[in-house]
């Protein structure tokens with residue numbers, strides 16, 4: 001753990017710089033509010049400089065970045081290597097600011113960040129168009145070119161991974177980037193900028209501006225020098241962004257909220273399902289768009305399954321995020337803890353059954369941080385606020401169903417459509433349900449495995465576009481058609497239809 005607070009500056013045009021405003025804000029350890037962990041630059045007066053750096057780098061093809069795909073492949077591969085070399089420090093920083101457990105950062109987030117760069121390093125020199133000789137003998141070449149400047153706006157729950165998910169394909173495509181990390185968790189974005197420079201990225205290719213969404217984020221959304229905006233965050237923010245990006249008609253990719261059902265049929269391997277449902281609901285403190293926060297379970301096994309679940313939840317250890325033995329850490333902020341507790345209060349007022357947890361933890365370090373018990377709420381009807389709205393904390397609701405049709409209808413009964421889990425020993429049934437559930441990713445007999453090979457993004461109000469896989473490259477590429485005339489003579493025959501000479 002760093003002995004002194006981390007100073008998080010801006011990163012513009014290849015250098016760490018102080019904010020023009022001279023202002024910094026303080027961050028305290030979410031696991032122990034007595035301890036100052038960072039001071040964060042307010043970059044609200046520096047957005048223009050960062051966008052200009054990215055714009056100039058792109059327009060001048062700095063160091064050959066835009067055209068030299070082998071250079072980009074080498075830089076991305078080296079970035080993956082350096083992320084691995086610095087894994088320990090990155091994981092510690094990530095957990096310290098976000099409250100996610102150190103094991104989550106070490107085993108999940110940081111290795112995944114490296115994999116993203118590795119994957120897109122392999123893609124950088126395989127961005128190829130097509131060509132066709134037409135029946136006239138003419139040629140059409142379809143060329144793919146990088147779009148330009150990408151703004152990446154990211155949330156606090158997976159700060160490094162989500163940033164890498166957005167920027168690795170953008171860089172592979174030959175774009176340049178301005179990143180705006182979440183105010184709670186900006187430190188690893190600046191570390192990534194330093195790593196990219198060490199890996200050989202030319203100046204201005206990757207810039208970071210810290211500061212609030214209301215100032216820095218807003219300016220990026222409205223900037224006429226930004227061509228693509230990749231945003232991950234709340235659905236309500238995504239709607240505002242889409243509306244306000246229209247003024248400059250920039251492309252938007254939106255990865256938004258989720259209220260994901262984990263559907264357990266009576267013929268499932270219940271042991272395996274109970275482990276995965278527990279993991280899906282409480283990993284990352286439940287602060288995850290991918291959290292399987294709605295358990296839908298067949299009525300014939302419901303009571304048995306809830307009992308199995310509670311046995312597992314009871315074993316989860318809540319503790320400081322840097323303690324290797326913690327399964328859950330503190331929530332990211334006092335505000336987030338209060339938001340989640342308010343959902344629990346609503347569940348009580350709605351008469352739902354809080355069968356486990358439901359309280360803020362107190363005593364020892366718990367009173368100093370934002371700790372909450374993992375919580376299970378049984379008999380949650382679809383009309384409940386808890387069934388419909390994203391809680392974004394360690395709260396799992398349970399709803400029973402009788403048959404396949406009811407399971408599908410309950411699964412689809414929210415405005416979201418990000419992910420879903422289906423548990424059944426009958427492959428035909430699992431596939432039928434997967435086909436009918438409206439979600440961007442469906443896990444069958446597993447949950448929460450999210451490699452770069454799985455497209456990630458939502459149906460309905462969970463977003464627009466897909467990150468991950470080679471599909472993501474398309475957000476950052478323009479298609480250009482080039483027509484080559486192969487006709488002999490001074491004039492094409494059909495011109496005579498219009499031209500009188």
Ligand code: NDP
Pocket residue numbers: 153154155156157158162180181182183184211212213214216217218221232233234235237238240241255256257258288289290390392418457462463
């Ligand atoms: P927010 O939408 O509040 O913020 C996300 C980012 O947007 C932050 O950097 C924030 O800055 C910035 N921002 C806020 N307002 C604006 C604005 N008007 N213009 C531009 N940028 C703005 O989300 P949270 O950080 O609270 O993250 C939690 C949400 O993210 C949840 O709803 C979750 O489901 C979703 N999410 C979705 C994922 C997915 O893959 N679909 C993955 C992870 C999270 P600041 O921090 O300064 O407020």
